[in-house]
Amino acid sequence: MARWKAGIASVALGLLALLVPATPVTAEPDKPAPEPAVSEECGADLKQHAAKLAATGKSGTATCIRKQARKADKDTTGAKIAADICGGSPTLARTAACVIEDGILLIFTVPNGVVIGSIQFTVSSLTTLDYGSLQWSQSWHYQANSVAGPAIPAVLDTFVYAEPECLASCTVSSSGLVGGSALPGHVHSATTYFASPPGGYKWNAHGGMRYWFANSAWVNPTSNASITAPAVHRCDDALPGYNKGCVYDSVRPMHDVLSYRYPSYAYHLQLAIKHFKMTDVLTRTQNQTIIDNNYNTACPPGHPKPTKPGTWSCDEYPFKSTYNGAYSQPYGRNIFIFNLSTGYEFNCGASWLPVRALSDSGGYSVCMISLADNAGGGSDLSSFYYKSRVLDGDQFQVRVI
Secondary structure (H helix, E strand, O other): OOOOEOOOOOOOOOOOOEOOOOOOOOOEOOOOOOOOEOOOOOOOOHHHHHHHHHHOOOOEEEEEEEEEOOOOOOOOOOOHHHHHHHOOOOEEOOOEEEEEEEEEEEEEEEOOOOEEEEEEEEEEEEEEOOOOOOEEEEEEEEEEEEEEOOOOHHHHOOEEEEEEEEEEOOEEEEEOOEEEEOOOOOEEEEEEEEEOOOOOOEEEEEEEEEEEEEOOOEOOOEOEOEEEOOOOEEEEOOOOOOOOEEEOOOOOOEEEEOOOOOHHHHHHHHHHHHHOOOOOEEEEOOOHHHHHHHHHHHOOOOOOOOOOOOOEEEEEEOOOOEOOOHHHOOOEEEOEEEOOOOOOEEEOOOOOOOOOOOOOOOOEEEEEEEHHHHHHHHHHHHHHHHHOOOOOOOEEEEEEO
16 A cells, blocks of 8 residues: 655744644655654653653653544644534434544653653544445544644654554455644645445444654654544344345434324324323344234224224334333333323323323323324334434433424
């Protein structure tokens, strides 16, 4: 894989930290990038780090990277371009992960460990998964925020390099590499496309961007490498009839039931969850026997039908496709509401079930609702299972809005 090396003209720098505009650098793809050093990030004691280098017979200037924690919802001055992709804060969703890392490259003397310069920088990375594919993308951005130190080559002639790295069950299908000046005024970006080979029912996959710094004036001409990588994600082939896909399974997905789409379906769920305190966190089952038992318990064969056959349908909550369904519950209920002050009355019409007191919270509920609403709500739930890749044993939350 080709890498690049680039040159930069000298720029006068003051002794204090400042933002420095720089002349664009042209990459030379025919020159490979230097390999990063095989070493760890420097610890708190630079003098000890410098002494170790001196013990090997080295002297001059050396470098190491320190990462700094990014606080959520707080933008770093001068790092807006790199952080814009994440909206200023690290995030993790079911199919996307945004990572922001603030860091500082320290340049110090060997053997005494005195810092003579530094480059403060921000890297950000957005990884987007596909619920219907085993391919995903990761965009990576670098920007220096400030530089401090005298106008010496050990600071001025510093470059940054980056390349993709597969960390688990993946291949790189295409990538734009990074190579150029590490000084302020240069924003470097690259997008990599990864793919995971099929691995059975479900498996983990992981990719990232490895970056490092280089300068021929240093004792070791390259710094140690750092990895910008989101959490490990899960890929699967566990949804029969659907494509394979990937999600961050550490994130519990939210199933939003929209009241305006299927009013009677949404109203039943709202009463069950908010009024009768039934759980809104459910666990999916793909076991057909459990699904059938849940439905036959909630809506037994031959249950009474309303006066207009074909226009109404038996709806149960928790859903039959969950381990929380009717078969696992101690009792069921027919929801009946009557308001003495307003005269409002509502009856779910599940006459084979008792009307229980409000103190009997939980259990399961059944409501005879519009056939169209019940079919539409079920279709939305199936679509949610696929787009969030909710597998057997996965938890999800239900919200009526």
